[in-house]
Every structure is written in structure tokens, then in C-alpha cells.
Amino acid sequence: MEERRNSRPPSDRPSTPRSSSGRPSASRPSSSSSSSSRPSSSRPSTGDRKPTGPNSERRREDLPARGGSTSRPGAPRQTRDGSDPRGTRIAPMDRDQSRLRPRIFEPDIPEEITGEELDKSLRAELLSLSPENAKVVSRHLECLALYADSDPFLAHKHGVAAAHHAGRLAVVRESAGYAAYRAGFYEIALKELRAAHRISGDVTMWPVMADCERGLGNPLKALALAGSAEVKRLAKPEEIEMRIVASGARRDLGELDAAVVTLTCKELSNESEDWSIRLRYAYADALEAAGRVAEAKQWFAKCAVLDADESTDALERSSS
Helix, strand or coil, X not given: CCCCCCCCCCCCCCCCCECCCCCEXXXXXXXXXXXXXXXXXXXXXXXXXXXXXXXXXXXXXXCXXXXXXXXXXXXXXXXXXXXXXXXXXXXCCCCCCCXXXXXXXXXXXXXXXXXXXXXXXXXXHCCCCCHHHHHHHHHHHXXXXXXXXXXXXXXXXHHHHHHHHCCCCHHHHHHHXXXXXXXXXXXXXXXXXXXXXXXXCCCCCHHHHHHHHHHCCCHHHHHXXXXXXXXXXXXXXXXXXXXXXXXXXXXXXCCHHHHHHHHCCHHHHCCCCCHHHHXXXXXXXXXXXXXXXXXXXXXXHHHHHHCCCCXXXXXXXXXX
């Protein structure tokens, strides 16, 4: 049985794109792939609008088998040449794990991808793996970054494979979590990001975890994350992202005025940071949802002033 993704449409994305290493790099909003034309980037998204579509509480049988195990019903049979009928090869046992793990079906890796494309800092984090395994993981991570925008589902598959081979490395679990998030598998993303947090203690993924809860139809859990002590450790860009997520959670609950209040902060006057566009856009959108249309147009106009690349539809919404 094939995996089913959450039907929630992608919302606006965090302003911190992912580098080829799969880790955060300099922030810059880019055009959105969603119909809302909200700011987005190649990094997993956080939202400021109530999700649509059915709730994503999927049945257990609708979820991918743990590790993509070949023991699940309906899995393709392995052919003599080590591949399945769809052309994906079978992963070998993970030699770096202390216990045996089931084999998984892995997506093919283009021959030109060597893994050397990754940042040196990330490759250094793979040194705890055997050389053979480190090469496999690095190639999957590079494919994850390569397909992040063009084919999020395939990028997710590479994330699953990378995590299978290096499940004890925080950076690998984090990258797999972000890939699952982009593909709309919020439950899987939460599991991976929680694992990354347990391993490293890093809280930068907190806003994405909160938005995963929104995607699963749990706005109260999203607000609980937004109000947790870990938020105090966030850098300013992630703090802004968490505000946007919390505002979206308020809107999920029908608390439209509270959504506006959540985004009312001194940072709205900032015009130099990359997150300024996203914050102003989210604030204007919240105002419009609350029925404060005139104010919303003013803030869409203020957003458009900063958005020289027209990465959002703020200019259009300011005059509509």
C-alpha cells in the first residue's frame, strides 16, 4: 500500500532556505509554490492560515511501514538482481547500528551524485559512520536537497533512506524530518524532528514541529509548543516563525482577533531583515481574516515596499 500524504495544502514557508547540506543557511523568501502565493523557500514551511481539507489523522494501515519494511503486505518482491519490479534497489543492512534493522526499498541515486557535493561540515558529522555507509548517506542527503523543490515526495524517500542508514545522527534525522514536512507527512516529520531534538538538544526546528501539529489538526498542541520554555532559546528568525505558526493556530481555533494580537510586535517596523517581508505579510493576512480590510491593505502595501522581487502577492492584495 502506498503512502498517503496529508491533504493540507502547503502554507507559507520559513524564510531560511536549506543548503545542499540539508541544513539552514542564509534566509531569503522565495516565490511560493502554493496557490496562496505566500512567501516560501526550500526549507520546510510554517503557516499563518487555517489548513483546509480533511483532518490528517490517518489510519495506521495508511501510514508507511516502519522503515519501509518489505514484510508489509503488498510490498513488491525483490528480483534476482537486487531490485524490485519498479527499479528501486534493496538497501543493505545498516552496519553502523547495534541491532539488525529490516531492509527498505530505496530510491535510485543518479550516478553523478557522489556525496562530495555536501558541505564539509556536514560530511564531518558523518565520520562516525563506516566509510561505505557514510557515502550512501551523503548521496541520499544530496538527493534530498536536489529534489526538495521539484519533487518533495522523492526527496522524502531519500530522507527515509538516509535516516535508515544513520538513525543516530541528529542532522540526518532533522533533514529527514524537514523532507517529510515538505512532502506533507506531518506525523513522520514530527517523529524525525523529535528524534533530532532528543539527540542534539537543538530547538531551531520548534516552529516546524508546531506547524506539523497544525497540519495534524492539533492547534492546541501547536500553541503549547509556542508557549514552551524552548522558545526562549530561539534566534530571532525562528522566533518570528513561531509567532506566525501561533497566529495560524489561533485562526484554526476561530480566534481571529487573537491571531492578529499574536503578530502585533515591535518587529513589524523592521525593514532590513529577511523575515520582515514574511512577518508583514502574515500580519496583513491576519488582519484581512479578522475583517479589518482597510488595515490589511495598508500592511500589504508596506510588505510590497520591501518585496522588490515580488516573491509574494502583497502588491496585488494591497490594491484589490
